[in-house]
Amino acid sequence: MASAPRPERVPRLLAGCLPPYPPPPPTVGLLSMEQEETYLELYLDQCAAQDDLAPPRSPLFNPVVPYGMYILNASNPDTAFNSNPEVKETSGDFSSVDLSFLPDEVTQENKDQPVISSRHETEENSESQSLQSRLPSLSEQDIGLGLNSSSLSNSHSQLHPGDSDSVQPSPEKPNSDSLSLASITPMTPMTPVSECCGIVPQLQNIVSTVNLACKLDLKKIALHAKNAEYNPKRFAAVIMRIREPRTTALIFSSGKMVCTGAKSEEQSRLAARKYARVVQKLGFPARFLDFKIQNMVGSCDVRFPIRLEGLVLTHQQFSSYEPELFPGLIYRMVKPRIVLLIFVSGKVVLTGAKERSEIYEAFENIYPILKGFKKA
Amino acid sequence: MAYQLYRNTTLGNSLQESLDELIQGSLNTYRFCDNVWTFVLNDVEFREVTELIKVDKVKIVACDGKNTGSNTTE
Numbered sequence: 001m002a003s004a005p006r007p008e009r010v011p012r013l014l015a016g017c018l019p020p021y022p023p024p025p026p027t028v029g030l031l032s033m034e035q036e037e038t039y040l041e042l043y044l045d046q047c048a049a050q051d052d053l054a055p056p057r058s059p060l061f062n063p064v065v066p067y068g069m070y071i072l073n074a075s076n077p078d079t080a081f082n083s084n085p086e087v088k089e090t091s092g093d094f095s096s097v098d099l100s101f102l103p104d105e106v107t108q109e110n111k112d113q114p115v116i117s118s119r120h121e122t123e124e125n126s127e128s129q130s131l132q133s134r135l136p137s138l139s140e141q142d143i144g145l146g147l148n149s150s151s152l153s154n155s156h157s158q159l160h161p162g163d164s165d166s167v168q169p170s171p172e173k174p175n176s177d178s179l180s181l182a183s184i185t186p187m188t189p190m191t192p193v194s195e196c197c198g199i200v201p202q203l204q205n206i207v208s209t210v211n212l213a214c215k216l217d218l219k220k221i222a223l224h225a226k227n228a229e230y231n232p233k234r235f236a237a238v239i240m241r242i243r244e245p246r247t248t249a250l251i252f253s254s255g256k257m258v259c260t261g262a263k264s265e266e267q268s269r270l271a272a273r274k275y276a277r278v279v280q281k282l283g284f285p286a287r288f289l290d291f292k293i294q295n296m297v298g299s300c301d302v303r304f305p306i307r308l309e310g311l312v313l314t315h316q317q318f319s320s321y322e323p324e325l326f327p328g329l330i331y332r333m334v335k336p337r338i339v340l341l342i343f344v345s346g347k348v349v350l351t352g353a354k355e356r357s358e359i360y361e362a363f364e365n366i367y368p369i370l371k372g373f374k375k376a
Numbered sequence: 377m378a379y380q381l382y383r384n385t386t387l388g389n390s391l392q393e394s395l396d397e398l399i400q401g402s403l404n405t406y407r408f409c410d411n412v413w414t415f416v417l418n419d420v421e422f423r424e425v426t427e428l429i430k431v432d433k434v435k436i437v438a439c440d441g442k443n444t445g446s447n448t449t450e
Contacts, residue, residue, distance in 0.1 A: 222409040229408035 201298035201350055201363050205261060206268040208293045212255040212276055212286040221251065224282050240275060247271040251279065255286075265293055265356065296353040300363060302346040305375035311342070315369070331366065338362035342370070404433075413438040 218238045222230030229239040237250040245267040250258040257275060262268035269291055280286040308329045312321040321329040328341040328349075336358040341349040348366065353359045407414040415436040422429040 219409065222407065226405040226407070229406075231408060231411070 197302075197367060199300050199302065199363070199367070201300040201348075201359050203263055203296060203298050203356065203359070205295075205297040206263070206265060206293055207258065207260045207295040208262075208268045208272060208291060209256065209258050210272045210276065210291040211289040212251075212257055212279060212284070213289050214255045214285045214287070216251065216253050216255055216279065216284055218251070218253050221279065221282055225278055240278070242271060242274055242278075245271045249275045251275065265296075268293060293354060295351065296356065296359060297349065297351040298353070298359040298363075299347065299349045302348060302367065302370055304346050304371075305344055306342060306346055306370055307373040307375050308342065308344055310373045311369070333362050333365060336361050340366055342366075344375075346370075411440055 218230055218232070218236075221238050221240075222228045225238075225240060227241045230237075235250075237252045240249045240251060241247065242249075245262050247259055247261040247268070249260070249272070257272065259268055259272040259275065262271050272291060273288060276286045276288050308321050308323075311331075312319040312329060315331070318333065319329050319331050328343045331340040331342055333340060337352060338350055338358055338361075339352045340362060341351075348363070348370075350359050350362050353362070402417045402420060404416040404418050405414075406416075413436070415434075415438075417434045417436070418432060420431050420434045422431065
């Protein structure tokens, strides 16, 4: 019944450039396609073993392109090689690379399967080309690629200023100079270490939603799926749970689903995919549209007691503290828009974030304030 | 009614009680539909003062015990 340990995915290209934070959950680095597929098989088989159901054969989940690579192609080609961790103008997804490497659908029902597969194939080809071309000299081509998103499939021609395809031919040269500077002086990474303390808030809960894009028969799901509850008199959704990642999902008849309880963005996505797979195996044409993280909760400990009364006096426009109602001070930070629960013990809960960086930023902001209200 | 609302909010921040039971070892699956609970447990010991019965798999089907409730074990 206990799940077999997932194979450790050492992100080879990241090895030696690990960020100074608690390591993210075992995630995929930039493995080769064959390795990705092997891991996919292992992962799916383990899931199937857990679920006691046949392994999936749906085209929806065919790993035409490993998800991580697909995302790379679509958005930030210059961040393909995280061996240069300083150059991190990435979206939140790259703080730890995605474990669910299954292709995602980003548009509505109009997108047909063949369209998606062909798109994946072309991107797969250009990606593998550009991957090989990029391997030898990272730093130059890294930035060069970042400037010329259109010339993904060109290898060394990108750096020629006279290249008509290039979006910005002129800044290439000076940028390669500034790039060498950039590689020496690290830019602020996505998740900066607090300069005053080594305390990093830990994520405790992620709430996300996804649209399965088909009407669901909740009774059928409740009767056939394992670990499901359905009490329509009380709540109009099926409550399903899975062991790994340990999460709970609320599945509605409209096809929309809420996934809660995961400890990281990737786990939340992976869990949502597993639920979608369960629904799919029951015979519904489930898809995976518009996955979005709605809320992230983090917590940490500043390790000193705090004078909440003092804090509410000086920051009254942000704080509310009613010890008779609730023992914690509720601090509503404006930028980023995060709510913090601050307790006398020094424990802090941060919530309301859509991105991990907002949690970190909010804690960065509050820590000096809290230090000012340390109990003598 | 209050209980119902409370239940809805705790869903989002659920204690994963059922899963805790899973982790602790016995509960294989659970189901609740049409006001009927179905549990499947593994490696169960039924202990009475005099007797001890060990069993690999137990299926418990439980209904509401208002007037006519029934518990059957296979």
